[in-house]
Amino acid sequence: MRLQSDFLNGLFVSILYGFAVRYFLPAMGMNPSLQYPLFIGGIVSLAMRSAYLHNMNVTKDIDASGFMYYQLASAGSVGEVVLSRLCGQMLSLSITLGSYMLLGYVMMRDSCVCLFSGSLALVFVAITSFLATFCMFWSYRLRLDRYLDLFWPRVLGPMIVFGGVHFTWHKMHLLSPRVAKIFLCSPLLYCTEGLRASLLGNAQSIPLLITVPMLFMLSGMFFLAAMYQLQKRTDCVMR
Amino acid sequence: MLLSKSYRSQFKVLFLREWHVYKKRVFGLLLNFVVLQSFTFAFVQGYIKPLMYFGLPIDRRGLMVFAGSLIFLFIRRSFDFATAYFNDIHVQKHIWYQRTAAPYSAVYGSRVLFSTLFVAALIAAFLPMPKIILGSSFDVSHIRWGIAPFVTILTAAMFTTYAYFCFSFVTSRESIARVRVRLNEVLMWMGAFNATWFAMYTSHRVFGYVSLLSPFTYATESFRHVLYTGSDLIPLSVTMSAMCCWSLAFYLAGLWLFKKKVVR
Numbered sequence: 001m002r003l004q005s006d007f008l009n010g011l012f013v014s015i016l017y018g019f020a021v022r023y024f025l026p027a028m029g030m031n032p033s034l035q036y037p038l039f040i041g042g043i044v045s046l047a048m049r050s051a052y053l054h055n056m057n058v059t060k061d062i063d064a065s066g067f068m069y070y071q072l073a074s075a076g077s078v079g080e081v082v083l084s085r086l087c088g089q090m091l092s093l094s095i096t097l098g099s100y101m102l103l104g105y106v107m108m109r110d111s112c113v114c115l116f117s118g119s120l121a122l123v124f125v126a127i128t129s130f131l132a133t134f135c136m137f138w139s140y141r142l143r144l145d146r147y148l149d150l151f152w153p154r155v156l157g158p159m160i161v162f163g164g165v166h167f168t169w170h171k172m173h174l175l176s177p178r179v180a181k182i183f184l185c186s187p188l189l190y191c192t193e194g195l196r197a198s199l200l201g202n203a204q205s206i207p208l209l210i211t212v213p214m215l216f217m218l219s220g221m222f223f224l225a226a227m228y229q230l231q232k233r234t235d236c237v238m239r
Numbered sequence: 240m241l242l243s244k245s246y247r248s249q250f251k252v253l254f255l256r257e258w259h260v261y262k263k264r265v266f267g268l269l270l271n272f273v274v275l276q277s278f279t280f281a282f283v284q285g286y287i288k289p290l291m292y293f294g295l296p297i298d299r300r301g302l303m304v305f306a307g308s309l310i311f312l313f314i315r316r317s318f319d320f321a322t323a324y325f326n327d328i329h330v331q332k333h334i335w336y337q338r339t340a341a342p343y344s345a346v347y348g349s350r351v352l353f354s355t356l357f358v359a360a361l362i363a364a365f366l367p368m369p370k371i372i373l374g375s376s377f378d379v380s381h382i383r384w385g386i387a388p389f390v391t392i393l394t395a396a397m398f399t400t401y402a403y404f405c406f407s408f409v410t411s412r413e414s415i416a417r418v419r420v421r422l423n424e425v426l427m428w429m430g431a432f433n434a435t436w437f438a439m440y441t442s443h444r445v446f447g448y449v450s451l452l453s454p455f456t457y458a459t460e461s462f463r464h465v466l467y468t469g470s471d472l473i474p475l476s477v478t479m480s481a482m483c484c485w486s487l488a489f490y491l492a493g494l495w496l497f498k499k500k501v502v503r
Contacts (some may be wrong), residue, residue: 005413009420016428019446025435025444028300030292038291153271159280167291174304175290 003092006053007099010046014100017042018107034168036108037196041165044127044192050096050154051131054089055139056147062233063144069234078231082136082223089132094124101199111163119208120198126215127191133222134187140229165186168196170204190214249341253349256337261357261457261478272361284308284378285369296376299467306462307368307432309362310455313398314423316361320354324383325409328500347497349492351403359395363388381467387477388418390465393479394458395488401454406424406494407500430455435463437471454489457481 019036021030061067068081075081085128121172138151163186164172173180181187288308289301327333337346366387370377405418431439431452440447450456457478464475 005417009416012421013424013428016424020428020433021440023446024293024439027438028303028434031294034291149267149271153275156277157276161283161287163397166283166287171291 001027001086002031002054002057006050006092007096010050010096010100011103013046014043014103015038016147017046022107035062035073036104036200037168038166039104039108040195040199041163041167041192043097043104044188044195045163045165046100047127047131048135048156048160048188048191049096051089051135052091052152054092055135056144058085058136059139059142059144059147062140068230070168071151072234078227078234082227082230086129086132086223089136090125090128092121093128093131097124097128106222111193117198123194123198123208126212126219127195128214129185129192129219133219133226137222137226140226140233159186159188162186168204169206187215187218243420246345249347250349253337253341253345254353255267257350257353260279261353262420268361269364273364273368277365278372280308280312281336281369281372281377281420294300296373297378298468299320302378302381302466303435303463305464306434307434307459309462310398310427310430310432310459311395312362312365314402315429316358317354317395317398317402318382318419318423320357320399321406322415323348324403325406325415329410334501343501344389344494347403347494348503351399351493354403354404355392356398358399359392359420362391362395373465378467386467388399390461390479393482393486394461397454397458397482397489400486400489400493403494404489407493407496426453429453431459435471436460454481454485457485 018039021035021042025038026032026035029065032198058068062069062072071081072078075084133147138155139147142151162183164183169183169189172183190206190211193206194215195212197205197208247416263286284305285301286296288304289298292304293300295301296342324334334346370379405422406415409415409418429450431450432455436456436459437449439450457473460473460480461475463469463472464478468475
């Protein structure tokens with residue numbers, strides 16, 4: 001039920017964003033070659049927002065409805081619960097992100113874009129698993145009020161700022177190599193650059209050999225951290 | 240009735256009650272919004288975007304994009320207050336106690352007035368931050384200081400009345416998310432948020448005409464007049480008049496919906 005609503009909401013925003021980068025910003029003098037790279041940045045930030053909203057319900061499942069305790073009692077282990085939720089979220093994110101990409105492909109009419117390739121599928125799995133595990137970890141760590149008040153301004157906001165949503169890393173590197181190196185600290189940069197590299201296939205993005213292993217490594221780390229946090233939060237002895 | 244002494248004293252008590260509720264949150268809001276968010280906002284909207292889009296950090300077009308994105312801050316802050324109003328009706332139900340003690344117009348009016356002033360004050364505290372953070376990379380030499388306070392207050396009034404109007408017809412939390420995305424985002428992108436109204440008009444006339452239907456267009460164009468005026472913008476007299484009309488319309492519609500909800 002939520003997937004349909006999330007999908008429609010995301011579609012609204014991505015269509016509007018597509019209009020802005022395709023028509024309005026070039027009318028103001030923006031370089032048209034930036035259209036697709038910026039659109040890719042936009043849809044990654046939308047996917048991040050979708051993961052954030054999805055996990056808001058996860059933290060409600062612990063604090064408000066207590067559904068998580070029921071799940072933990074009926075499942076074999078904490079790992080099983082985290083893994084099942086991760087798979088669900090990855091599926092949901094794949095559907096939303098995939099449809100935004102398809103929409104961008106139709107709107108931008110860029111012949112250089114390759115939508116069906118093995119590298120894209122790999123990047124897709126890497127991005128969705130990272131976004132899901134990252135937001136899941138924070139939703140297990142923070143209580144609902146803190147998740148709503150602090151997570152966006154203190155964690156996601158800076159991550160999006162340095163995450164290559166509004167710029168390409170290559171261009172930033174041309175302007176200031178030192179500043180560009182600082183930007184490598186944002187995990188979201190690997191998502192945006194990875195998607196740009198696999199879709200546009202140009203040499204101006206960070207290579208897939210760096211972005212994909214980095215995303216899988218971060219996903220693994222956050223998965224283990226999420227398991228630990230869930231155990232800690234729901235186990236009255238560890239708390 | 241509006242000028243009677245008892246009405247004014249009830250209004251004052253309700254207004255002070257709002258301050259009593261929010262004064263605990265002032266420090267957190269200043270820290271999160273004015274200090275932390277200003278860094279990220281100034282860096283992205285004031286420096287990165289102009290640099291990427293137009294190749295220069297100091298460019299009139301960059302200021303136009305920056306002015307448009309300020310609207311996003313108004314929306315977020317005014318919707319924060321409106322969410323508290325929604326919770327007071329549907330969750331904690333404080334509004335029903337207030338309603339027994341004061342007229343519905345005083346209850347609604349005091350909240351709208353307080354939220355407008357608080358939003359305007361927060362944005363006013365936020366506005367100098369981009370210059371402090373970006374220094375010479377942010378051009379303020381063309382700012383029209385004389386009209387800035389009026390535009391800030393009027394924009395805050397329009398967004399607050401709009402947010403209260405939206406939350407007067409919404410009945411569930413799920414609908415709040417839908418309003419935020421399907422109404423706000425559409426009005427925002429239609430409302431010359433990323434590019435000036437003229438750029439939208441030149442890319443296609445239909446976009447230009449559709450954009451005039453969004454109340455947000457008048458707010459973005461007003462802020463562009465404040466930062467760097469030009470003949471390509473909708474005249475300031477038109478934008479200010481339109482914002483006054485929209486504010487009044489949203490206020491009266493919201494008040495009517497509120498009356499329908501609480502007067503039985």
